[in-house]
Amino acid sequence: xxxxxxxxxxxxxxxxxxxxxxxxxxxxxxxxxxxxxxxxxxxxxxxxxxxxxxxxxxxxxxxxxxxxxxxxxxxxxxxxxxxxxxxxxxxxxxxxxxxxxxxxxxxxxxxxxxxxxxxxxxxxxxxxxxxxxxxxxxxxxxxxxxxxxxxxxxxxxxxxxxxxxxxxxxxxxxxxxxxxxxxxxxxxxxxxxxxxxxxxxxxxxxxxxxxxxxxxxxxxxxxxxxxxxxxxxxxxxxxxxxxxxxxxxxxxxxxxxxxxxxxxxxxxxxxxxxxxxxxxxxxxxxxxxxxxxxxxxxxxxxxxxxxxxxxxxxxxxxxxxxxxxxxxxxxxxxxxxxxxxxxxxxxxxxxxxxxxxxxxxxxxxx
Amino acid sequence: xxxxxxxxxxxxxxxxxxxxxxxxxxxxxxxxxxxxxxxxxxxxxxxxxxxxxxxxxxxxxxxxxxxxxxxxxxxxxxxxxxxxxxxxxxxxxxxxxxxxxxxxxxxxxxxxxxxxxxxxxxxxxxxxxxxxxxxxxxxxxxxxxxxxxxxxxxxxxxxxxxxxxxxxxxxxxxxxxxxxxxxxxxxxxxxxxxxxxxxxxxxxxxxxxxxxxxxxxxxxxxxxxxxxxxxxxxxxxxxxxxxxxxxxxxxxxxxxxxxxxxxxxxxxxxxxxxxxxxxxxxxxxxxxxxxxxx
Amino acid sequence: xxxxxxxxxxxxxxxxxxxxxxxxxxxxxxxxxxxxxxxxxxxxxxxxxxxxxxxxxxxxxxxxxxxxxxxxxxxxxxxxxxxxxxxxxxxxxxxxxxxxxxxxxxxxxxxxxxxxxxxxxxxxxxxxxxxxxxxxxxxxxxxxxxxxxxxxxxxxxxxxxxxxxxxxxxxxxxxxxxxxxxxxxxxxxxxxxxxxxxxxxxxxxxxxxxxxxxxxxxxxxxxxxxxxxxxxxxxxxxxxxxxxxxxxxxxxxxxxxxxxxxxxxxxxxxxxxxxxxxxxxxxxxxxxxxxxxxxxxxxxxxxx
Numbered sequence: 001x002x003x004x005x006x007x008x009x010x011x012x013x014x015x016x017x018x019x020x021x022x023x024x025x026x027x028x029x030x031x032x033x034x035x036x037x038x039x040x041x042x043x044x045x046x047x048x049x050x051x052x053x054x055x056x057x058x059x060x061x062x063x064x065x066x067x068x069x070x071x072x073x074x075x076x077x078x079x080x081x082x083x084x085x086x087x088x089x090x091x092x093x094x095x096x097x098x099x100x101x102x103x104x105x106x107x108x109x110x111x112x113x114x115x116x117x118x119x120x121x122x123x124x125x126x127x128x129x130x131x132x133x134x135x136x137x138x139x140x141x142x143x144x145x146x147x148x149x150x151x152x153x154x155x156x157x158x159x160x161x162x163x164x165x166x167x168x169x170x171x172x173x174x175x176x177x178x179x180x181x182x183x184x185x186x187x188x189x190x191x192x193x194x195x196x197x198x199x200x201x202x203x204x205x206x207x208x209x210x211x212x213x214x215x216x217x218x219x220x221x222x223x224x225x226x227x228x229x230x231x232x233x234x235x236x237x238x239x240x241x242x243x244x245x246x247x248x249x250x251x252x253x254x255x256x257x258x259x260x261x262x263x264x265x266x267x268x269x270x271x272x273x274x275x276x277x278x279x280x281x282x283x284x285x286x287x288x289x290x291x292x293x294x295x296x297x298x299x300x301x302x303x304x305x306x307x308x309x310x311x312x313x314x315x316x317x318x319x320x321x322x323x324x325x326x327x328x329x330x331x332x333x334x335x336x337x338x339x340x341x342x343x344x345x346x347x348x349x350x351x352x353x354x355x356x357x358x359x360x361x362x363x364x365x366x
Numbered sequence: 367x368x369x370x371x372x373x374x375x376x377x378x379x380x381x382x383x384x385x386x387x388x389x390x391x392x393x394x395x396x397x398x399x400x401x402x403x404x405x406x407x408x409x410x411x412x413x414x415x416x417x418x419x420x421x422x423x424x425x426x427x428x429x430x431x432x433x434x435x436x437x438x439x440x441x442x443x444x445x446x447x448x449x450x451x452x453x454x455x456x457x458x459x460x461x462x463x464x465x466x467x468x469x470x471x472x473x474x475x476x477x478x479x480x481x482x483x484x485x486x487x488x489x490x491x492x493x494x495x496x497x498x499x500x501x502x503x504x505x506x507x508x509x510x511x512x513x514x515x516x517x518x519x520x521x522x523x524x525x526x527x528x529x530x531x532x533x534x535x536x537x538x539x540x541x542x543x544x545x546x547x548x549x550x551x552x553x554x555x556x557x558x559x560x561x562x563x564x565x566x567x568x569x570x571x572x573x574x575x576x577x578x579x580x581x582x583x584x585x586x587x588x589x590x591x592x593x594x595x596x597x598x599x600x601x602x603x604x605x606x607x608x609x610x611x612x613x614x615x616x617x618x619x620x621x622x623x624x625x626x627x628x629x630x631x632x633x634x635x636x637x638x639x640x641x642x643x644x645x646x647x648x649x650x651x652x653x654x655x656x657x658x659x660x
Numbered sequence: 661x662x663x664x665x666x667x668x669x670x671x672x673x674x675x676x677x678x679x680x681x682x683x684x685x686x687x688x689x690x691x692x693x694x695x696x697x698x699x700x701x702x703x704x705x706x707x708x709x710x711x712x713x714x715x716x717x718x719x720x721x722x723x724x725x726x727x728x729x730x731x732x733x734x735x736x737x738x739x740x741x742x743x744x745x746x747x748x749x750x751x752x753x754x755x756x757x758x759x760x761x762x763x764x765x766x767x768x769x770x771x772x773x774x775x776x777x778x779x780x781x782x783x784x785x786x787x788x789x790x791x792x793x794x795x796x797x798x799x800x801x802x803x804x805x806x807x808x809x810x811x812x813x814x815x816x817x818x819x820x821x822x823x824x825x826x827x828x829x830x831x832x833x834x835x836x837x838x839x840x841x842x843x844x845x846x847x848x849x850x851x852x853x854x855x856x857x858x859x860x861x862x863x864x865x866x867x868x869x870x871x872x873x874x875x876x877x878x879x880x881x882x883x884x885x886x887x888x889x890x891x892x893x894x895x896x897x898x899x900x901x902x903x904x905x906x907x908x909x910x911x912x913x914x915x916x917x918x919x920x921x922x923x924x925x926x927x928x929x930x931x932x933x934x935x936x937x938x939x940x941x942x943x944x945x946x947x948x949x950x951x952x953x954x955x956x957x958x959x960x961x962x963x964x
Contacts, residue, residue, distance in 0.1 A: 052371070052858050073864035085855035089877040098873070099863035146863070371854040372760050382871075383767055384844065386752040393837035394774050396796040397785035405786065433807050458679045461672045466904045474952060476683055481948035481955070483896035483914045489921070490686045493693060493930050500930070501689075503704040532686065537811040537959075544960050564665055593780040597898035601918065615780050615899070622784040623850040623903065631784045638781045647770025 002063040002076070002153035002186050003028045010057035011044050012212075018164050020210040021058065026188065026203075031180050033189045033201035037233065041210040042190045043158055049188060050156050051075050062154060073102075079156040083163060084139045085107035086131040086146075093118075093127040096145040104161065118147045120179075130151040137168045144179070147308045155180075170329060173199055177253040194234050196220070206230045226345075228351035231276045231344055237308055237319045239276045243348065244332040258293060262340075272348035279308065281342035284328070285335040292335035297328045311336070398639070404632035414630075423633040433634070435609055436617045442596065443527060443613055448587040451531040452580070456540030460568060462539075463546035470625065473543065480536035484529075484597035491529040492602045505644050515603065517608025520602045526611055530591065537590075538583050545579035546572060585645050616636050666963035690941075694718065701931040713931065721936035725916040726908070732944070733831075734895055734912040740832040742887045749841030749886065750879065756842075757849040758857075771839045779834060780899055786834055787903055790824045793833075826907040835894055841886045844961050848882045849875070856934055858948035885958030888951045892944050913940045 004026040011019035019041040025033050034042040047053040049060055049074035059066050067075050078099075086095050093114050093179045094101075100110045109222045121141045126154040131139055140160060147155055157176075161169045177200055180187055191197050197204055198218040206213045206221060206229075214226035225231035225239075244251040244260065246267045253275065260275065267273070268310050295311035295318060306323035311334060320336065328334050345354040372466075373379065396617060405423050407416035427433050458476060464471045479487070494500050497514045506513055515522040557567045596615045601604060604613035607622065614634065622631030693701050696711035721831045722728065756768050779786065789795060801807040824830030852875065860870045876883075918938040922928030948955050 047858075050858075050862060052861065072861045077862070079859070079862045081855045081859060083853070083855055085853065085859035087856065087859070087874055089874075089880075098860075098865075102864040102869060102873075146859075150863075300899075369757055369850065369854065369857075371857040371861075372758055373870075375867060376759050376761030379755050379764075382751045382755035382759075386771065387749050388768065389748065389833060389837040389889060390774050390839075392789060392793060392796055393834040394777070394782075395770075396819060397782050397789050398777065400785035400788065401782055406850055409766050417863055420669065455681070457675065463763060464672055466669055468676070472680060474949075475680060477952070478687075478945060478948055481892055481944045482961075483944065485898045485914050485917050486896075486937050487686065489917055489937040490734050490941075492687055492921070493934060494686060496928075496930070499702045499704065499928060500693075500706060507704055508697055517876050532682075536683070540959055544956070551735070558663070564663065564668055564686045589778070593778045596780060597914075600898070600902075601921065610839045618781070619899065619903075621781065622720055623787075628784060633705065641778055642778070642781065643776055658669065 004154065004186065005060075005061040005064070005189070006045075006049075006058070006059035009045065009048060009055060009060060011041070011048060011053060012056045017056075017131045018210050019048075019056075022207075022212050023203060024212065024215065026186060028186055029184045031187045031189065031200060031202045032205060033191060033197040033203075034205045034207055035191060035194060035197040035234070036207035038192055040207045042192075042207045046156055046158055046188060046190045049075075049154070050077050050079050052079075061214050076153040077156055078138075078150050078152035078154070079158065080143045080147050080160040084131075084143040084160075084325060086139060086142055088131055091128050091130055091261075092123060092134070092145075095128050095131065095142055096123075096149050099146070099150050113149055117149045120148070121145050136164050137172065138148040140164060140168075140172055144176075148179075148183070153186065155185050155187040157184040157187065157191075157291055159191050160189075162191070162193070169196070176200065194236065198234075202362070206233065208233070224353070226353050228276070228346040231346065235278055237279050237321060239278050239344070240282075240318045241346075242275045242277075242313075242316060242318075244275050246273060251275065252315055258314065267354075273354060274346045274348055274351075276344040276346065277338055277342055279319040281338050282320040282322075283337045284309070284320060284322055284324070284326055287335045289335045289337065293335040294333055294335055297330050297332050297334055297356075300328065309334070371427075379423055398593065401632045401635045401639075404629050405636045408629050416577055419629075424637075427630060427633050427637070432609060432612070433617070436612050437503065439610065439612060440614045441522070442657055443530070443611075444591040445589045447527045447530045447534070448584065450527065451534035451587060452538050453581055454531070455535045455542050456580075458535070459539050459542030459546055460572070462543055463572075465565070476539045477536045478522045479533050480540070482533060484533065484594050487533055488529050488598040488601035491532070493523060495525045495528065513526065515607075517607055519607055522607060522611045526595065529602065533594075534587060538587070541579055541583055542576065545576040549575050559645045585648060588640055589645055591638050592642065642660055665689035687941075687945075690934045690938050693930055695940050698927060698929060698931060698932050701934075702927055703901045711931075714935075717935035718939065721920060721932045721939060724932065725913075725919045725936055727913055727916065727936065727939055729909075730911055730913040731939070733828075733910055734914065734943070735804045737835075737897070737901070737912060738829055738891045738895040740828060741835045742891040744832060744836040745841045745890045746887050748884050749838060749839075750845050750876065750883070752842045753845030753849055754875065757872075758848055758867065770840055774837065774839045775843075779838075783899060783903060790904055792822060792828045793824050793830075794822045799885045808856060824902050824912045829912065830904050831910065831912075832894075835897065835900065841890065843885055844882060844958075845879065847961070848879060852878060881954075881957075882961070884951070885954045885961055887948060887958075888954040892947055892955070895944050895947075916940075941964055 001145075004024075004119055006022055006024040006026075008021045008023060010017065010021055018039075022041075022045060024032075028303065036042045044053060045112060048055050051067065051070060051074075055068050061067065062075060062077075069308055087098065090098065093111075097110045097114045100113065105113075114127070115124070118127055121144060123138070126134065126138060126142075131142065134142065143160065161172055164172060173196060176189075189197075189200055201218050203215065204218050204221045205215050208229045209302055214221055214230045216224075216226075221230060221234055225234060228241065232241060242253050244253045246269055248269055250262050250286055252258075253260055270280065287294050293313060295313045297309060298312050298317070299310040301308040301310070306321060307327070309316050309320045309322065309328060311320065313336075318336070346352065358366060370377055386423065404416070405419060406418065408419045408423070409416050415601060458472070460471045462476070495502050495513075495515060497503060497506055502513045505549045513521055515525045553571055553575075557571050562570060592613070594620065595613050599611055599613055599616045603611040605616050615638070618631045618638070621627045621634065692708060692710050694699065694717050695714035696706070696717075697713045700707060700711050752771065756764060756771075792798075798807070801810075824833070835940060856874060856878075860874050865873060896914060897912070898914050901910075902915045905911045905915065917936060917940055920933040922930060924931055
């Protein structure tokens with residue numbers, strides 16, 4: 001078990017910089033998920049921890065020892081790859097035991113440890129098979145076994161579930177979680193799937209454009225997104241964003257067609273902001289209800305347990321998630337109502353969260 | 367194309383290439399350089415090293431009627447045998463690709479000739495085409511004196527062309543068939559749905575799509591006709607009669623090793639090298655087009 | 661596809677059959693001629709019914725051209741070239757694909773150029789090198805003044821000499837010195853997923869370990885294809901063995917065929933010649949038939 005300390009880590013290639021100074025502390029035994037869209041630098045960061053990529057700047061330390069110049073094998077990390085990267089010509093047992101063979105562990109001990117790992121992962125009956133003859137889920141398990149057998153200080157996961165079908169993914173997710181609870185090894189898990197991220201993480205790191213946008217528990221990241229990017233990236237359907245301008249007595253939304261009465265704390269009149277509201281925080285009410293915004297229904301998506309209703313708010317698209325038994329017809333008018341406490345404000349320039357507003361109820365423009 | 371993942375210890379990396387580098391230096395670059403040096407010098411009759419003669423060797427070769435005769439013979443040989451071997455192979459491959467009953471069998475058998483050593487098949491054809499025994503003897507019985515590769519230069523040339531083409535039909539067949547089979551089945555089916563028949567499809571779809579293979583084989587066949595012909599010539603005609611089949615590589619061999627004219631042979635080698643380099647460059651110009659179709 | 665083309669199908673069958681006959685005829689004629697006695701083989705027209713002297717002719721050809729040792733020589737040469745190619749090309753391709761070192765591109769081109777010039781066109785100087793394989797190095801020492809220096813310092817006159825004429829090394833090494841196999845491996849290595857390399861590195865394997873444990877086993881198909889094609893190519897070599905085996909002890913079966921060309925005077929012993937031809941063409945034919953898949957694959961892959 002080990003802690004990981006990342007200080008101002010940068011990665012640049014000949015033409016472009018893909019990681020811009022990342023700082024991160026991962027405690028011993030913690031399960032950290034790095035979440036972000038493709039190309040955000042999350043895999044690069046993981047691979048720098050693994051030693052598969054050179055570090056262009058800054059330091060990475062495992063258990064207080066700077067590992068920048070150490071080879072992968074000297075760092076005590078194990079990795080599970082996206083496409084598993086099983087050696088196609090070796091049996092399951094050989095795949096799992098390869099690292100021990102390289103390390104010169106005697107055959108008898110090797111067999112014993114392979115057996116133990118196989119038992120944990122329920123792979124015992126597959127040990128003589130080649131990867132070709134395995135299903136996706138089984139390959140995934142072999143890849144896990146290969147990482148586990150070395151009893152590494154750190155587990156690294158590079159989108160390991162993205163090649164599985166939806167059902168298996170849910171199953172493997174809980175297995176990984178259980179495994180972590182048992183081994184309690186420091187784990188870093190990279191994914192672009194927010195459900196995966198939310199369910200697995202002790203702590204979530206949201207990355208975008210080579211920078212860390214927010215670090216926090218899944219609950220924190222969801223309820224208090226630190227930036228406009230995090231707000232729209234975490235949560236499905238994505239948070240609604242309405243552009244607004246600060247006025248003397250509140251905000252004007254959507255080019256002035258709607259108004260929001262808020263206490264303007266410290267922001268100059270004319271400042272552009274973005275107002276966010278989660279689809280699941282909006283309630284549908286009868287059109288014309290006082291304090292609600294009226295909108296036209298575009299499309300209703302049935303999810304079984306609930307519905308996502310896409311409405312048109314003066315030309316802006318807006319979504320509402322509801323589990324109530326309402327089925328508005330496309331083209332009809334509905335009222336949208338939400339609590340002022342559920343509003344998030346972000347600077348239009350920098351995208352960072354603004355905490356200074358105190359919201360009151362929105363009022364329809366006249 | 368490049369690997370994203372590499373090993374950092376580059377001294378070890380170079381070590382892996384050392385055996386190959388030693389070999390090609392000793393047996394390729396040094397001799398090639400030596401050939402250039404010899405072609406520009408003349409060996410003294412009683413030892414005492416080489417004297418520099420500049421382009422004299424080339425001048426004397428290029429003013430030699432025998433050499434021009436050798437070039438003409440080589441080009442005639444290359445032209446006819448390449449045309450013959452490629453045309454027959456193309457027809458056979460196209461027909462085999464129709465996958466009628468028995469096509470699997472043809473696919474196996476038609477490639478056998480390429481496995482045979484040139485001298486061995488030359489021996490077989492020397493017998494088959496012998497004027498006094500074998501099969502051409504029958505023709506000679508009907509028309510006395512019709513066929514005699516030992517005396518008639520044209521007959522000798524025809525003999526080596528037949529032998530060479532027989533082998534390279536097998537070679538070309540392999541490539542043509544592979545090219546035909548690389549054409550997506552859906553393309554053929556789409557053309558069939560568009561109402562085009564078998565012949566039409568061949569002309570409009572399959573033939574245009576294999577043109578890269580045709581260019582590629584054209585170059586390979588010509589180059590091989592310079593090299594692989596040696597065994598055939600040596601066994602069947604020894605360059606005769608009257609130098610009618612004295613192809614370039616054969617002449618280099620006989621001038622260099624029989625006539626001991628190293629400088630002349632080296633100069634001829636250089637000319638042949640240039641010829642092959644030009645052909646190869648020509649071929650690489652078409653590589654992009656080949657890739658484009660895949 | 662439903663397609664009614666009876667005439668075209670008929671012609672397809674006819675032409676393919678003619679092609680088949682032309683392809684197979686030389687083999688048949690050689691076999692039949694090898695079974696006749698001296699009189700029958702020179703009959704015009706020769707009978708296409710096999711004679712009874714097949715084994716006798718084979719035996720005569722075998723002893724006349726001393727084919728036993730010659731076939732062994734051929735086999736040693738072909739196997740040596742195939743094995744050498746398969747190993748050396750793999751090493752080189754590994755070097756130029758999996759490492760980044762200064763001059764790598766230069767080395768790549770150095771090797772690439774060797775594809776252009778076949779041995780046949782540079783036989784004369786190559787022969788001279790093989791006569792003393794250390795002569796390039798001697799010349800370099802002489803030209804750079806190093807031999808003079810060594811002689812001054814140690815009193816030893818530098819005279820490097822190692823003749824490879826009439827040796828298996830002389831037969832084999834120059835035939836290995838081309839890039840054919842290197843590019844076959846290179847193409848294959850480029851398709852090996854990077855993750856496998858990374859997984860091996862995470863498992864603690866270094867370059868050599870990865871090469872032996874992962875890359876070579878994965879290359880088995882390529883090795884089989886390259887080995888097959890190189891074996892055939894080397895077996896069928898003629899000019900090179902002819903030149904450097906001035907002594908009978910290292911001559912190959914293919915070069916010995918010449919011994920069997922019937923003399924001009926007297927009745928030509930075509931039956932013996934054909935029996936010898938059959939013996940010489942049989943081993944590569946067996947390889948082609950038995951290893952058809954690798955043969956075709958190797959041929960297409962090495963040329964592209």
